[in-house]
Amino acid sequence: MAASNIMPVLLAGGNGSRLWPLSRTLFPKQFIRLTGDSTMLQQTLGRTVGLSSLPxxxxxxxEHRFIVAEQARQSDIDLEMVMLEPFGRNTAPAVAMVAMQQREKGCDPVLLVLPSDHLIGDSERFTELVKIGEGVAEQGKLVTFGVVPTGPETGFGYIEAGQNLSENASAFNVxxxxxxxxTERAQQFVDSGNFYWNSGMFMFRASTYLNELEKARPDIYEACEQAVSNLTQDNDFVRVPADIFERCPDESIDYAVMEKTTHAAVVPFDAGWNDLGSWSAMWDVEEKDDNGNVAIGDVVVRDCNNSYVRADSRLVATIGMDDVVVVETKDAVLVVNKKLVQNVKQVVADIKNKQRTEHHAHVKVYRPWGDYECIDEGHRFQxxxxxxxxxxxLSLQMHYHRAEHWIVVKGTAIVECNGKEQLLTENQSTFIPIGATHRLTNPGRLPLELVEVQSGGYVGEDDIVRFEDTYGRS
Known part of the structure; x- marks a missing residue:
């Protein structure tokens, strides 16, 4: 397929509730290696290579900006931009702002809108279907890719195909x-052969989408137009102003545009799609043993059938269990019947309502400069x-309520404390008093690893005052 005037637009929002405890608010499923050796975002980025001359x-x-930038860098893929939403307003505004930003640059590409957390089994077929979608979009249509159903699934919306738009039945009016x-109605849809699952993947000319959005939802259009007029550039990121964007309605492309336009088209999609929207979906796509079990990590399974067992940090053993999901992480364990995995979202809501933190972040937290992991904590220490x-x-910072001891275990560190610098190597340490202005730098070519012991009256992450920051957080 020759490179085309297609601009892939990857939607990487989401709060990480359906695949908890592996997925969290600060690290949802699109940034996790769920299947294969790369993350879902990286797999989606990889599928766009060669599709277009446009990045x-x-x-x-x-909150996810540095994860996106780092995973794109690891994949050696340049991005047109990373647009940062201060909070989610669903897919219609997100795509509208990208389209408007391109319009301001004098461009009108065909937008290929892709959720960044879906599994596509057949990349070659995906490319073929995108080519079909591009041709239909060039005719002024707003294309949605409808997944050819494999069963009476009740968890998806459906699209009914209308008039044939091509000789080989590769596209239809909606x-x-x-x-x-x-279930009964879903079975009728499948039996008819004329219905498709709504995948959330779209393709349309940027100007076509904006024209239809302005007609159907002028309130969304106007809010996005005001936001785009006030975008700010922050290093490699484009920031959407919170005070304007908060007035934008929360609406999906489906509701805002596709269900109202008279120009909607559907391309049947048969490239091995799965939205990995639950732990039962994860069981569906993974390789199984003779008893139908999926075992990932340090797992021992005995006398179990049709179960999904995943260990992240320690040995997990299961005996005599059928049709269950067991997922272990360093700070949480989920055990649920496969038929009830949709209720995981309610459990996450319960955890949040109890003002716990296990829904929000992992024990290991990723930062633009690296990561940190809490390995022990107690009264007045961490x-x-x-x-x-x-x-x-790290940023030049200080803490009001805690002191810190740093012990270098690997690599070399430059430590700045109250204006003075010192070089630390392996097995050396330093002390940062309460109220001291300090900064940590890795000047070497290898990762710097150290153990930090915090002590004081309060050791929360919000006890931090940043004075200077390479990543725009001060």
Missing amino acids: PAVVCNE ARFVEKPD VKRITVKPGEK
Whole structure:
């Protein structure tokens, strides 16, 4: 397929609730290696290579900006931009702002809108279907890719195909969109051979989408137009102003545009799609043993059938269990019947309502300079393992309520404390008093690893005052 005037737009929002405890608010499933050796975002980025002469754009939450940038860098893929939403307003505004930003640059590409957390089994077929979608979009249509159903699934909306738009039945006008049906109605849809699952993947000319959005939802259009007029550039990121964007309605492309336009088209999609929207979906796509079990990590399974068992940090053994999901992480364990995995979202809500933190972040937290992991904590102390990437530095900062002891276990550190610098190598340490202005830098070519012991009256992450920051957080 020759490179085309297609601009991939990857939607990388999401709050990480359906695949908890592996997925969290600060590290949702699109950034995790769920299947294969790369993350879902990286797999989606990889599928866009060669599709277009235009680099992809990514729309994500502000909290995820450095994860997106780092995973694109690891994949050696240049991005057109990373647009940062201060909070989610669903897909219609996200895509509208990208389209308007391109319009301001005098461009009108065909936008290929892709969720960044879906599995596509057949990349070659995906490319073929995108080519079909591009041709239909060039005719002024707004294309949705409808997944050819494999069964009476009640968790998806459906699309009914109307008039044939091609000789080989590769595209159709949309007759109607149907909300998630019950099992009996879903079976009728599948039996008819004329209905498709709504995948959330779209393709349309940027100007076509904006024209239809302005007609159907002028309130969304106007709010996005005001936001785009006030975008700010922050290093490699484009920031959406919170005070304007908060007035924008929360609406999906489906509701805002596709169900109202008379120009909707559907391309049947048969490239091995799965939205990995639950732990039962994860069981569906993984390789199984003779008893139908999926075992990932340090797992021992005995006398179990059709179960999914995943261990992240320690040995997990299961005996005599059928049709269950067991997922272990360092700070949480989930055990649920496969038929009830949709209720995981309610459990996450319960955890949040109890003002716990296990829904929000992992024990290991990723930062633009590296990561840290809490390995012990108690009354008036906390111990962390910190890794700083080569050439990176933390912000110049201070704490009102805690002192810190740093012990270097690997690599070399430059420590600045109250204006004085010292060089630390392996097995050396330093002390940062309460109220001291300090900064940590890795000047070497290898990762810097150190143990940090915090002590004081309060050791929360919000006890920090930043004076200077390479990553725009001060």
